[in-house]
Amino acid sequence: MAVTIRDIHLKTVRQPLRSPFKAVLQQVEEREIILVSVTGDVGDVGYGECVAFETPWYTEETITSCRFVLEQVLVPLLMNKTIGSPQEVWNLFAAVKGNRMAKAAIEMAVWDLFAKQQGEPLWKFIGGSPQPISAGIVVAADPLKIEEQVALAAQSGYRRVKIKIHPDMEVALLKSVIAAFPELQFFADANGSFQKDSFNRLQAFDEVDFALIEQPFGEREWALHAQAKKELKTKICLDESIACLEDVQQMIDQQAGDIVVLKMSRLGGWTEALKVVRLCQTHSIGMWVGGMIEFGVSKAHNLALASLPGIVYPGDFSASQHFWEKDIIDPEITVENGNILLSNRPGIGYRVV
Ligand SMILES: [Mg+2]
Structure with missing residues (x-):
């Protein structure tokens, strides 16, 4: 089964936590993520979520660095490509160093898309x-x-x-x-x-x-x-x-x-x-x-x-x-x-x- 990627959409979601989460390194009161949706040629939509934090206290990436890398680098690499399996996304992104949280958000959406086109739950x-x-x-x-x-x-x-x-x-x-x-x-x-x-x-x-x-x-x-x-x-x-x-x-x-x-x-x-x-x-x-x-x-x-x-x-x-x-x-x-x-x-x- 091959899928051609026809659309990739990034949407920022921001919401306060019900109560602040206090870790040793940081207190988190509000959360911002990027919701990534990837549409294939058959019309199914796969979803991924970029979970980098606002500042680099947990990993080196931030939600701002991820947005830049997604928009400017990863989306253009994937757009209109025909791929035979979701593993191929890793190879498409091979020339991009690091930025794994940004890569994950879009890659996970492609796995969801393939599972949907196969009509199977992702776990299966x-x-x-x-x-x-x-x-x-x-x-x-x-x-x-x-x-x-x-x-x-x-x-x-x-x-x-x-x-x-x-x-x-x-x-x-x-x-x-x-x-x-x-x-x-x-x-x-x-x-x-x-x-x-x-x-x-x-x-x-x-x-x-x-x-x-x-x-x-x-x-x-x-x-x-x-x-x-x-x-x-x-x-x-x-x-x-x-x-x-x-x-x-x-x-x-x-x-x-x-x-x-x-x-x-x-x-x-x-x-x-x-x-x-x-x-x-x-x-x-x-x-x-x-x-x-x-x-x-x-x-x-x-x-x-x-x-x-x-x-x-x-x-x-x-x-x-x-x-x-x-x-x-x-x-x-x-x-x-x-x-x-x-x-x-x-x-x-x-x-x-
Ligand atoms: Mg831990």
Whole structure:
């Protein structure tokens, strides 16, 4: 099946969060994304979402740099091209260095388009299975409110809670919260806030009984992560360190982690994400799908990704209502009994409103 790309449209969506999201690195109060729609010659429309932040605090890209790269570079490269498979987009963009979040937004739309033209749900198109996807929530860094937020998450049916941690946090408080909710699985995410001289602080967090500690050290700190993997009993999971396939190979070679967070957008889209999944499957590396405080289009792609074998941990999958008064998809994403059900409709399975 070949598809000729007839139209590519970029639309800015801006909305405040229902409540501010406070990470170690940044507080997010409002979100702006670029909704990308790609129309093929048969008339189907595929959707992607560019989830770069306003400033380069999380990745090097910003929503402004992505808009420039999409408009001036990527859209002209794809417009009116006839492609036989969505993997070909990666090759069309090969001469463009970096800018993976911009590439992902348009590439993901093409995957949605191909699945729709095939009449298949995206999860099926990529070889996943129709399992319920376990939902997980992130609790941000206000220590006084952690217990309250965890209780609310448990009430709302989430099974996994991720707590943002940093070296100065009180370990006893975390221990008591975790002990109070034995039915929940707890992850810790340090967002690289530990350093060589706070290694012993990290060891204190090893006693908390988290299922994993995510990204204790900086993105390029392979040796420190290898040391942590060796000396801690808690599993080490890498997020910010994993920006491409080669980073996963590096983690495996250096024994710098047990688990990988899949952020399709940071990886540059489906083609690279599927390669990462295959590599992790081969080496029995655990995986889960991470979130970017995104809207429903990005989340729908990520839900499809989570249907693949080997993605064993619950991802950052919250209901639409968790961040937004109103999501950009219909129906909105809901969590029932701790799960999100995959849509059986073609492509991402949601109508974009
Ligand atoms: Mg993270």
